[in-house]
Amino acid sequence: xxxxxxxxxxxxxxxxAVEGKTILNSIDLKVRAGELHAIMGPxxxxxxxFAQVLAGRETYEVLQGSARFLGQDLxxxxxxxxxxxxxxxxxxxxxxxPGVSNIYFLKAALNAVRRHRGVDELDAMDxxxxxxxxxxxxxxxxxxxxxxxxxxxxxxEKKRNEILQMxxxxxxxxxxxxxxxxxxxxxxxxxxxxxNSMRSPERAFIVVTHYQxxxxxxxxxxxxxxxxxxxxxxxxxxxxxxxxxxxxGWLEPGEGAVx
Amino acid sequence: MxxxxxxxxxxxxxxxxxxxxxxxxxxQQLRTAAMESFLDSGFPTPRTEDWKYxxxxxxxxxxxxxxxxxxxxxxxxxxxxxxxxxxxxxLVFIDGHFMPELCPLGPLLSGVTITSLAxxxxxxxxxxxxxxxxxxxxxxxxFNAFNTAFMRDGAYIRLGAGAVLEQPVHLLFIATGTxxxxxxxxxxxxxxxxxxxxxxxxxxxxxxxxxxxxxxxEISLETGAHIEHYKLEEESASASHIAGIYVTQDRDSRxxxxxIAQGGQLVRNDLQVALNGPGAATALNGxxxxxxxxxxxxxxxxxxxxxxxxxxxxxxxxxxxxxRAVFNGRIVVHANAQQTVxxxxxxxxxxxxxxxxxxxxxxxINADDVxxxxxxxVGQLDEEALxxxxxxxxxxxxARNLLVYAFAADVLERIRLQPVRRMLExxxxxxxxxxxxxxxxxxxxxx
Numbered sequence: 001x002x003x004x005x006x007x008x009x010x011x012x013x014x015x016x017a018v019e020g021k022t023i024l025n026s027i028d029l030k031v032r033a034g035e036l037h038a039i040m041g042p043x044x045x046x047x048x049x050f051a052q053v054l055a056g057r058e059t060y061e062v063l064q065g066s067a068r069f070l071g072q073d074l075x076x077x078x079x080x081x082x083x084x085x086x087x088x089x090x091x092x093x094x095x096x097x098p099g100v101s102n103i104y105f106l107k108a109a110l111n112a113v114r115r116h117r118g119v120d121e122l123d124a125m126d127x128x129x130x131x132x133x134x135x136x137x138x139x140x141x142x143x144x145x146x147x148x149x150x151x152x153x154x155x156x157e158k159k160r161n162e163i164l165q166m167x168x169x170x171x172x173x174x175x176x177x178x179x180x181x182x183x184x185x186x187x188x189x190x191x192x193x194x195x196n197s198m199r200s201p202e203r204a205f206i207v208v209t210h211y212q213x214x215x216x217x218x219x220x221x222x223x224x225x226x227x228x229x230x231x232x233x234x235x236x237x238x239x240x241x242x243x244x245x246x247x248x249g250w251l252e253p254g255e256g257a258v259x
Numbered sequence: 260m261x262x263x264x265x266x267x268x269x270x271x272x273x274x275x276x277x278x279x280x281x282x283x284x285x286x287q288q289l290r291t292a293a294m295e296s297f298l299d300s301g302f303p304t305p306r307t308e309d310w311k312y313x314x315x316x317x318x319x320x321x322x323x324x325x326x327x328x329x330x331x332x333x334x335x336x337x338x339x340x341x342x343x344x345x346x347x348x349x350l351v352f353i354d355g356h357f358m359p360e361l362c363p364l365g366p367l368l369s370g371v372t373i374t375s376l377a378x379x380x381x382x383x384x385x386x387x388x389x390x391x392x393x394x395x396x397x398x399x400x401x402f403n404a405f406n407t408a409f410m411r412d413g414a415y416i417r418l419g420a421g422a423v424l425e426q427p428v429h430l431l432f433i434a435t436g437t438x439x440x441x442x443x444x445x446x447x448x449x450x451x452x453x454x455x456x457x458x459x460x461x462x463x464x465x466x467x468x469x470x471x472x473x474x475x476x477e478i479s480l481e482t483g484a485h486i487e488h489y490k491l492e493e494e495s496a497s498a499s500h501i502a503g504i505y506v507t508q509d510r511d512s513r514x515x516x517x518x519i520a521q522g523g524q525l526v527r528n529d530l531q532v533a534l535n536g537p538g539a540a541t542a543l544n545g546x547x548x549x550x551x552x553x554x555x556x557x558x559x560x561x562x563x564x565x566x567x568x569x570x571x572x573x574x575x576x577x578x579x580x581x582x583r584a585v586f587n588g589r590i591v592v593h594a595n596a597q598q599t600v601x602x603x604x605x606x607x608x609x610x611x612x613x614x615x616x617x618x619x620x621x622x623x624i625n626a627d628d629v630x631x632x633x634x635x636x637v638g639q640l641d642e643e644a645l646x647x648x649x650x651x652x653x654x655x656x657x658a659r660n661l662l663v664y665a666f667a668a669d670v671l672e673r674i675r676l677q678p679v680r681r682m683l684e685x686x687x688x689x690x691x692x693x694x695x696x697x698x699x700x701x702x703x704x705x706x
């Protein structure tokens with residue numbers, strides 16, 4: 001199979017079930033390097049399932065279809081391989097890990113990714129200065145580095161911490177799973193700035209969100225609306241604005257869905 | 260009553276005259292009474308409530324004979340058993356026999372005695388007359404009586420008022436024996452007013468030494484004394500280890516216990532602390548790590564006998580394969596013990612579907628102005644956390660190991676004695692980590 005120029009992710013006919021219930025029916029999506037795609041949709045439309053299945057969550061069962069990431073069959077790879085090849089999921093609900101410090105978690109992750117890329121692990125000094133630089137950009141308190149991963153973090157701190165990890169790991173494809181939910185406007189801007197600082201012709205983003213609000217700060221190239229486990233409609237940034245005004249009701253399956 | 264335990268009467272007859280202090284009337288009486296009590300009660304059975312979850316058949320169907328003194332030149336102590344070469348205060352016991360040839364004692368402060376219990380029994384038995392057996396649990400005569408009858412040696416540590424030992428005292432108990440060897444150990448620690456010391460009891464095995472270790476340690480803390488006690492149990496996978504630590508605390512004293520069980524086929528620890536004076540405080544920290552068919556039973560009991568005393572208990576278990584653990588944590592707040600503060604936490608991690616834990620917190624509160632909490636959990640590795648690690652590029656095996664390690668971390672972090680903490684980190688890392696991870700662990704722990 002040829003990789004189309006700049007093609008990063010090619011999803012064809014993806015059908016996914018969880019506990020025997022089909023959540024995603026038939027998803028087709030192509031993402032090229034440099035692009036930012038927003039996936040919108042009402043609650044229960046399968047947005048988070050889509051994000052998690054791309055990251056390799058094993059509780060989801062792929063029934064049909066394929067997903068190729070940089071020319072490789074993504075669905076055959078364990079989650080850690082996907083991460084090492086440059087895929088990053090910012091979790092909707094970041095996990096608390098008591099007993100593992102945030103800084104150690106970052107270091108273990110970065111070393112795993114760097115080993116895969118064939119570059120040396122960073123020495124302690126370089127690592128800490130890299131982390132501190134990103135930490136400042138995310139306007140995070142330094143003591144969060146030395147606390148257990150996400151334990152006792154506020155909702156906003158958890159989301160910032162996800163973006164911090166992204167900035168340290170420098171993935172080529174980032175999937176943000178409702179990173180905006182529960183953020184106040186200041187935190188939302190910080191998160192958006194973090195994402196925007198990473199945008200480049202080599203990287204791509206899939207931003208999963210319920211609300212158009214985040215897209216005021218992170219401008220998408222494409223907007224897709226997920227409904228009933230399918231992409232019901234695709235368009236440019238104007239689609240997000242239309243959704244904000246009209247809601248999701250007019251897109252229920254069978255009404256104006258894109259074939 | 261256990262069939263076969265009466266055969267120990269013959270062993271007792273045979274060795275009685277050779278035991279230290281054999282000519283001392285009160286001691287002879289103590290031993291004889293203990294033997295009678297043991298013959299009467301036998302070893303506990305599952306019908307004994309406190310032994311409900313611990314099947315002693317593997318122990319009771321064997322007969323153990325007191326191990327004889329080995330020749331010192333026949334022993335090569337494994338290097339890692341020392342874990343810190345430069346220690347001044349160390350007593351080495353092999354199969355229950357004091358071996359001063361293997362490790363001469365360094366100079367001591369005045370007011371401090373660190374010696375073998377047998378020497379005291381021989382030379383100054385009056386020091387022990389009203390102490391020996393004073394702290395042990397008389398409701399549970401079986402193993403304690405057995406130990407008192409056969410006790411030969413162990414450590415005697417006496418800290419005079421105000422004596423502060425800067426360096427820890429390491430009591431190293433090495434098992435070399437066969438299946439049938441009995442290693443009785445009896446320790447006595449008396450901490451005078453406002454004295455302070457750190458004492459480590461470590462139990463290791465040469466080769467695959469089996470047999471039975473029967474250990475009893477009695478610790479008395481006078482006003483304002485502070486003892487930090489470590490028990491590091493690393494016997495062989497075929498050994499039995501039955502131990503009791505009995506502590507009494509006077510006013511404003513502090514007793515910190517770190518009880519780490521990693522070895523042994525059948526292990527039982529009874530840890531009982533009596534807070535007898537106002538302002539006394541104890542912290543009981545425990546970590547049990549089992550695999551194969553190991554069985555480790557920790558029974559702790561804290562008696563709040565006085566007002567304004569504190570107890571804080573943190574026990575964790577990590578169980579793999581078909582191993583079993585028991586945690587029974589009893590806290591008794593007596594009627595006059597107002598303003599007691601007591602917290603108990605017990606958390607267990609099952610790494611295998613065949614591992615089993617019986618956890619039983621027991622709080623008995625008879626005073627009305629108290630602050631008591633307890634929490635107990637049994638769980639498996641957090642799948643969400645595993646996925647989180649993997650989604651960041653960390654492979655499944657390492658993620659799993661890190662999570663197991665992290666589970667133990669809060670017990671390790673409470674260990675103040677750095678060499679012990681480092682040794683345990685290495686042991687744990689050796690068990691749950693690939694070696695390359697060791698260095699990065701340092702970073703984790705140092706932040």
